[in-house]
Amino acid sequence: MIPIRLYIDKDVIDYPQAAFIKSRINLPAIIVEDVSQVYKQILSSPDPVQAGKETLFLTKNMGAFIRDCPGTTYYKCCGYKILHIGTFCIMDCSYCILQSYFHPPILQFFVNHRDMMAELDLTLSEKKINRIGTGEFTDSMIWELWTDLSTALVSRFSTQTGSVLELKTKTTAVGNLKNLQHNQKTIIAWSLNTEKIIYSEERNTSRLSARLKAAQKCESWGYPLAFHFDPMFIYDGCEDDYKQVVKQLFSHVSPENIVWISLGTFRFMPSLKPVIQQRFPDSKIVYGEFIPGIDGKMRYFKPLRIALYKKMVRWIRDIAPDVVIYFCMEDDEVWDKSLNFIPSEPDGISDMLDKSAKKHCNLKL
Amino acid sequence: MLFKQEKTAIEKINLEDTRFRITTRKDIEDLADSIKKTGLINPPILLKKNSFFSIICGFRRINACISLGLSHIDARIVDTDSVADCIRLAITDNTFQRPLNLVEQSRSISILLTCTEEKDLEQIAGLEKIAGQLGLPSSLLIIKKIEKISHLSEKIQNHIIAGIISLPIALELEKLTFDESDIFTDIFAGLKPGLNRQKELITLIKEIAFKSDTTIKDVLQDKSVEEILMDEDKDRKEKQKALRLYLKQKRFPTIFKAESRLAEKIKFLKIGAGIKLVCPENFEGNTFVLNLFFKNFEELKIRKVSMDKMVNNPATKEIFSI
Numbered sequence: 279m280i281p282i283r284l285y286i287d288k289d290v291i292d293y294p295q296a297a298f299i300k301s302r303i304n305l306p307a308i309i310v311e312d313v314s315q316v317y318k319q320i321l322s323s324p325d326p327v328q329a330g331k332e333t334l335f336l337t338k339n340m341g342a343f344i345r346d347c348p349g350t351t352y353y354k355c356c357g358y359k360i361l362h363i364g365t366f367c368i369m370d371c372s373y374c375i376l377q378s379y380f381h382p383p384i385l386q387f388f389v390n391h392r393d394m395m396a397e398l399d400l401t402l403s404e405k406k407i408n409r410i411g412t413g414e415f416t417d418s419m420i421w422e423l424w425t426d427l428s429t430a431l432v433s434r435f436s437t438q439t440g441s442v443l444e445l446k447t448k449t450t451a452v453g454n455l456k457n458l459q460h461n462q463k464t465i466i467a468w469s470l471n472t473e474k475i476i477y478s479e480e481r482n483t484s485r486l487s488a489r490l491k492a493a494q495k496c497e498s499w500g501y502p503l504a505f506h507f508d509p510m511f512i513y514d515g516c517e518d519d520y521k522q523v524v525k526q527l528f529s530h531v532s533p534e535n536i537v538w539i540s541l542g543t544f545r546f547m548p549s550l551k552p553v554i555q556q557r558f559p560d561s562k563i564v565y566g567e568f569i570p571g572i573d574g575k576m577r578y579f580k581p582l583r584i585a586l587y588k589k590m591v592r593w594i595r596d597i598a599p600d601v602v603i604y605f606c607m608e609d610d611e612v613w614d615k616s617l618n619f620i621p622s623e624p625d626g627i628s629d630m631l632d633k634s635a636k637k638h639c640n641l642k643l
Numbered sequence: 644m645l646f647k648q649e650k651t652a653i654e655k656i657n658l659e660d661t662r663f664r665i666t667t668r669k670d671i672e673d674l675a676d677s678i679k680k681t682g683l684i685n686p687p688i689l690l691k692k693n694s695f696f697s698i699i700c701g702f703r704r705i706n707a708c709i710s711l712g713l714s715h716i717d718a719r720i721v722d723t724d725s726v727a728d729c730i731r732l733a734i735t736d737n738t739f740q741r742p743l744n745l746v747e748q749s750r751s752i753s754i755l756l757t758c759t760e761e762k763d764l765e766q767i768a769g770l771e772k773i774a775g776q777l778g779l780p781s782s783l784l785i786i787k788k789i790e791k792i793s794h795l796s797e798k799i800q801n802h803i804i805a806g807i808i809s810l811p812i813a814l815e816l817e818k819l820t821f822d823e824s825d826i827f828t829d830i831f832a833g834l835k836p837g838l839n840r841q842k843e844l845i846t847l848i849k850e851i852a853f854k855s856d857t858t859i860k861d862v863l864q865d866k867s868v869e870e871i872l873m874d875e876d877k878d879r880k881e882k883q884k885a886l887r888l889y890l891k892q893k894r895f896p897t898i899f900k901a902e903s904r905l906a907e908k909i910k911f912l913k914i915g916a917g918i919k920l921v922c923p924e925n926f927e928g929n930t931f932v933l934n935l936f937f938k939n940f941e942e943l944k945i946r947k948v949s950m951d952k953m954v955n956n957p958a959t960k961e962i963f964s965i
Contacts, residue, residue: 352928562853562854565850565853565854567895567896567897567898569898569925569926569927570925570927571927572927572928577927579895579898579925580925580926580927581897582897609928610929
């Protein structure tokens with residue numbers, strides 16, 4: 279899926295990035311005085327989520343570029359930082375929280391890169407390890423078609439030694455990374471799932487084998503890698519399928535080059551359920567055994583989560599005993615029963631991931 | 644609009660033509676009594692077509708007159724060729740006399756919509772204004788919802804009129820087939836659950852069907868469901884409870900099993916009066932709560948003994964491992 283409409287905020291029309299993207303995207307640009315014009319067009323569509331994916335809006339990030347990952351109350355968080363480059367995605371995953379996170383959701387790219395780089399300079403000058411990712415409110419690599427963002431970011435991170443950039447994706451758009459000087463300060467990460475889930479729930483994304491081949495390429499270019507089994511889904515036969523994915527993963531890349539693997543099962547705000555039911559009427563993902571979690575999100579019943587995690591951990595450990603595995607937003611009991619330890623408060627997970635980043639990415643403070 | 648009042652032969656009135664009928668009431672006894680005592684005070688309004696008449700307003704009055712054996716009645720004959728005018732007349736004659744029930748409102752909107760070719764309500768210019776002028780709800784959102792009622796089966800419409808089914812439930816049922824929605828209606832009519840319970844039952848059944856690749860009809864006609872509904876030893880409240888439990892077990896088998904196991908274990912502990920063990924809701928948190936209730940020091944000592952017993956009972960440990 280590619281955007282079919284291009285809107286440009288009148289305040290950024292002279293920004294070099296806006297001109298660059300406009301020249302690459304080959305769409306007539308509509309200049310808008312006010313973002314409400316774009317919202318109006320999207321909201322008047324019968325499927326605003328779809329319309330949001332088809333409408334690229336180039337604008338300025340008026341807020342902070344670097345933010346703490348929001349996390350949630352009660353569950354353990356890893357202390358990640360988000361580099362807020364833009365919002366939404368051209369791929370269409372049924373479970374994507376962004377469908378109900380933004381009102382309305384819109385494919386938005388921030389072109390005030392000078393501000394972004396200035397903020398990044400400040401953060402990178404801190405005497406601490408920062409794990410910074412662009413894949414929280416969007417996919418990190420979908421922008422490769424029209425922008426040179428990754429090139430700029432990889433190059434910027436390569437010149438420092440205290441922090442790592444994680445580019446998280448479901449695409450295979452890694453070509454631009456090939457000849458970059460990265461100094462191992464950029465981790466290329468993929469979200470992985472079973473073939474069945476990719477086929478039925480992750481519209482317009484790359485197949486599993488394609489993602490793993492892209493990972494293999496990045497490994498050959500010297501990049502450290504990471505993988506996220508998140509969200510995992512519980513369905514009949516899911517265990518065999520996930521086991522197969524783990525096997526496939528390690529038949530493509532070496533455990534030594536993996537900085538971390540995260541595990542997380544599907545969780546969603548209740549408001550997402552009707553969106554999925556309407557936009558993906560054949561999807562069964564919301565009909566699992568969910569309970570309301572302490573943070574208000576619906577989660578699989580805890581014993582079911584633990585059962586799947588335990589197996590995943592075992593399958594991964596069988597092949598890669600030393601690889602760092604962590605959970606995204608789980609509690610002490612899940613950690614204890616699945617990984618046989620509870621990270622210490624308040625920075626246990628953070629320290630564990632920092633240590634791995636230090637080792638794999640040669641960080642020096 | 645001009646009217647001509649004239650004596651009209653009832654046999655010339657086409658009773659089959661119900662295009663303009665808004666009222667859902669069919670009873671005529673009270674009306675017939677009144678006409679018998681005081682005569683027809685408010686003459687029906689008719690539309691003349693060739694030598695026959697269609698009823699615009701006064702369906703019940705005309706039926707009452709027929710039941711009284713009258714051959715002619717006073718009627719007002721409308722002088723128009725416009726069906727749209729007749730529709731507006733039929734609606735206002737009802738809305739400005741009495742509050743319409745949901746089915747009547749829906750009929751009014753549906754009839755009104757026959758005046759336009761446009762099927763998308765949002766595209767009909769001035770619909771909200773026209774509806775408001777005719778005494779109907781003037782919000783497009785409400786109009787869209789109410790209009791759907793006219794697509795439901797007569798059985799469901801009757802239950803809406805009787806107050807057994809509310810608008811939100813009617814809208815849920817509208818998404819189903821006639822067969823499916825009729826079965827739900829029978830269940831609701833029999834068990835009379837409240838709105839939230841009705842919603843819960845619809846959701847559970849729909850999700851069980853979808854999850855297990857069967858139809859809603861299959862779930863509803865499942866032997867266990869039928870047994871619960873036909874159980875003569877249970878009153879409607881007990882049947883509601885049993886049905887809900889059965890459906891929850893089908894929809895959330897692992898959760899149901901764990902909850903049942905926990906309840907059994909707690910029962911087995913025989914904690915005693917004045918102590919309540921509260922487990923983490925949905926097994927999600929890690930914190931258990933023990934509530935002690937006592938009125939004086941003596942009672943507190945008794946609770947302590949019960950609590951010590953509980954702590955020393957090996958079965959207590961098992962609660963933490965469910």
